[in-house]
Amino acid sequence: MQPSKLKAAPVARVAPVLGSVRAKVQAARLAQAIPSLRAAYEQALARWMGDPVLRLVGLPIVTECYRSPERQNELYAQGRSKPGPIVTYKRGGESNHNKLPAPALDVAFLLADGEVSWSGLLLSKFAQLMKAADARVHWGGDWPGFKDRPHFEV
Numbered sequence: 515m516q517p518s519k520l521k522a523a524p525v526a527r528v529a530p531v532l533g534s535v536r537a538k539v540q541a542a543r544l545a546q547a548i549p550s551l552r553a554a555y556e557q558a559l560a561r562w563m564g565d566p567v568l569r570l571v572g573l574p575i576v577t578e579c580y581r582s583p584e585r586q587n588e589l590y591a592q593g594r595s596k597p598g599p600i601v602t603y604k605r606g607g608e609s610n611h612n613k614l615p616a617p618a619l620d621v622a623f624l625l626a627d628g629e630v631s632w633s634g635l636l637l638s639k640f641a642q643l644m645k646a647a648d649a650r651v652h653w654g655g656d657w658p659g660f661k662d663r664p665h666f667e668v
């Protein structure tokens with residue numbers, strides 16, 4: 515292809531979108547959050563989607579909000595009695611994810627190709643928006659020691 519034709523080619527980038535099934539899952543997860551955390555997330559999401567660059571890079575999604583104590587214990591076993599990296603230092607009942615409504619939620623990003631990303635750069639950008647939305651929001655990426663970058667809590 516000649517350079518002149520390259521220049522004329524349309525920009526093929528499209529923003530990732532949620533299908534109706536995923537949109538329902540997102541709404542159900544967000545409904546588990548305490549109102550202040552839900553409001554902060556919705557405001558941060560709206561700001562993200564209003565940014566012409568960020569909205570193309572990835573779509574924020576809640577991967578988990580409420581988590582049963584049984585599932586928390588399964589995650590605690592990971593990296594200890596079961597294979598895999600350590601992902602939590604909290605046993606069942608000890609995590610803010612184990613309360614309902616939950617004062618904690620975990621975030622990732624849906625990419626245009628359908629993959630899910632836990633990019634630290636994207637999470638730190640989203641954390642700025644979450645903390646700007648509500649100063650009571652704490653980001654797991656700011657914690658000393660173990661960094662839990664997908665994690666937000668009030």
Ligand SMILES: [Zn+2]
Pocket residue numbers: 611618619620662664665666
């Ligand atoms: Zn979490």
